[in-house]
Amino acid sequence: MAITQLSIFLENKPGTLHDTVKRISEAGVNIRAMTIAEVRDFGILRIIVDDVAKAMEVLQDDHIITTTEVVSAVMEDKAGALYDILQALEAANVNIEYMYAYTGEVTGSANVVFRVDDIEGAEAKLREAGVEVL
Amino acid sequence: MTNYYQKEIETAPREEILKIQNEKIRKQVKHVYENVPYYRNLMEEKGLTPDDIQSVDDIKKLPFLSKADLRDSYPYGMLGVDLKDCVRIHSTSGTTGKRVVAFYTQNDIDLWNECCARAIVAAGGNEDDVCQVCYGYGLFTGGLGLDGGSHKVGCLTLPMSSGNTDRQIQFMMDLGATIICCTPSYAAFIGESLAERGYKPEDNKLKAGIFGAEPWTEEMRRSIEKSLGIKAYDIYGLTETSGPGVAYECEEQTGMHINEDHFYAEIIDPDTGEVLPEGSKGELVFTALDKEAFPLLRYRTRDICVLTREKCSCGRTHVKMCKPMGRSDDMLIIRGVNVFPSQIETVLLNEGYTPNYQIEIGRKNNTDTLDIYVEADPAKISDKIADIQDMEAGLASAMRTMLGIGPKIHLVPPKTITRSEGKAVRVIDNRKLHD
Numbered sequence: 395m396a397i398t399q400l401s402i403f404l405e406n407k408p409g410t411l412h413d414t415v416k417r418i419s420e421a422g423v424n425i426r427a428m429t430i431a432e433v434r435d436f437g438i439l440r441i442i443v444d445d446v447a448k449a450m451e452v453l454q455d456d457h458i459i460t461t462t463e464v465v466s467a468v469m470e471d472k473a474g475a476l477y478d479i480l481q482a483l484e485a486a487n488v489n490i491e492y493m494y495a496y497t498g499e500v501t502g503s504a505n506v507v508f509r510v511d512d513i514e515g516a517e518a519k520l521r522e523a524g525v526e527v528l
Numbered sequence: 529m530t531n532y533y534q535k536e537i538e539t540a541p542r543e544e545i546l547k548i549q550n551e552k553i554r555k556q557v558k559h560v561y562e563n564v565p566y567y568r569n570l571m572e573e574k575g576l577t578p579d580d581i582q583s584v585d586d587i588k589k590l591p592f593l594s595k596a597d598l599r600d601s602y603p604y605g606m607l608g609v610d611l612k613d614c615v616r617i618h619s620t621s622g623t624t625g626k627r628v629v630a631f632y633t634q635n636d637i638d639l640w641n642e643c644c645a646r647a648i649v650a651a652g653g654n655e656d657d658v659c660q661v662c663y664g665y666g667l668f669t670g671g672l673g674l675d676g677g678s679h680k681v682g683c684l685t686l687p688m689s690s691g692n693t694d695r696q697i698q699f700m701m702d703l704g705a706t707i708i709c710c711t712p713s714y715a716a717f718i719g720e721s722l723a724e725r726g727y728k729p730e731d732n733k734l735k736a737g738i739f740g741a742e743p744w745t746e747e748m749r750r751s752i753e754k755s756l757g758i759k760a761y762d763i764y765g766l767t768e769t770s771g772p773g774v775a776y777e778c779e780e781q782t783g784m785h786i787n788e789d790h791f792y793a794e795i796i797d798p799d800t801g802e803v804l805p806e807g808s809k810g811e812l813v814f815t816a817l818d819k820e821a822f823p824l825l826r827y828r829t830r831d832i833c834v835l836t837r838e839k840c841s842c843g844r845t846h847v848k849m850c851k852p853m854g855r856s857d858d859m860l861i862i863r864g865v866n867v868f869p870s871q872i873e874t875v876l877l878n879e880g881y882t883p884n885y886q887i888e889i890g891r892k893n894n895t896d897t898l899d900i901y902v903e904a905d906p907a908k909i910s911d912k913i914a915d916i917q918d919m920e921a922g923l924a925s926a927m928r929t930m931l932g933i934g935p936k937i938h939l940v941p942p943k944t945i946t947r948s949e950g951k952a953v954r955v956i957d958n959r960k961l962h963d
Contacts, residue, residue: 405940457942
């Protein structure tokens, strides 16, 4: 099952990230994972949170915010773990738009988030390869 | 020593100029009444016939013309002669919606070129000079206007047109240009480019520059004069009245002499239309006294300015106008191009955006910058950087097509455009154009 990522468009100027995170913080929403992709004039803050609906509620009024379904796979903390996952996706001919990782709930593991063009295909192939999908 | 192109008229006593104006206006009103039905209707609405206009004092009775009239009568509605007698058009930069097409007979061009020749001679030009014209050639009046003036004076004319700075500098240095005509911001840019190439101000042969088509400050003038080692002269005009050369500066550099034998100037209250006494600040209105093909009477320029008849040390007797101090409408002049905020709004709507935007104009390296901030619709935004960049590039391209200049587009989140008292601030001009 895919998980929902929030993508928040941020102008590249002082204070924007601060204000956005403050809002999430005040709503008591936990940010489980985050990454920022940036170009010269703007950035996109991508976050995985524990309460998507609540985060949307406090942000959507004055933010450009989109929800994106992403694949999150559990990866062991050992050499070659990412390669195994990528091999599975490669075999399914899935294109990865971007990816990032965050610490998993189980010690010794990480969660890898993939934005892909074929979520169902990716997830099926990962499970087939014995990878745990969140 | 002051030189003149047409000394007799340029230094004519006031009463002589007035006499010429009175003769010309009687003839011109008759010409317009008989040949331009659009204006004849406006006159008839006011119960006027040519007999009511016997002197320039009667001009205030005549109806105004504005850009809206030119749009309504586009393209041929203001034409005062048969097309077979027209030899050229020029057009304002800008968009289809606001574009003005002006027509010229050969005589119109000759008189206009003479006006430009007066400007060149007032800047110290003569037949020994090499005059580099780097205003755009084509529909824009700048290039061909100064080109024609340069020919009349007998300068060796370098018809460079705008852009290609490397080539400009090469010709300037190799051929020893002594006079340069362009926008002030381009002059400043050339000055910087020369310095970058290791040239000192005394390395070029330039002595004078004739700069117009966009607002500039005294501070900018001094800086250009220093970087090019020249004296910088202001020139004024608009396509509707012919082009540059309606008014020009002399060596005193304290305002531009209006060529009053061809143009009658008034200052009006932009709200009431009432003519204001000499020395008042108000909107500049021109009546072309002898134009044949595009004979506009009482055309509202929307430029705010002051006229003065104080005696000028150059000996010229024609009234002087100050640099325009602003606009009575919302037109912006950016890189010499006329831009209306409404045009930007039109593009946004055409491209599927909401008209929540802000224009920020600045000046970087002496070139105007145009940044447009647009509130984006969250529903249309992708989470991928490349998609957003494509959206910005697409909008920038549509803007360039409409405006004639390319802006930098910034998509911003909804409700983030600054609003004061609930009303969005549409234009922020950081250029400090008016002293």
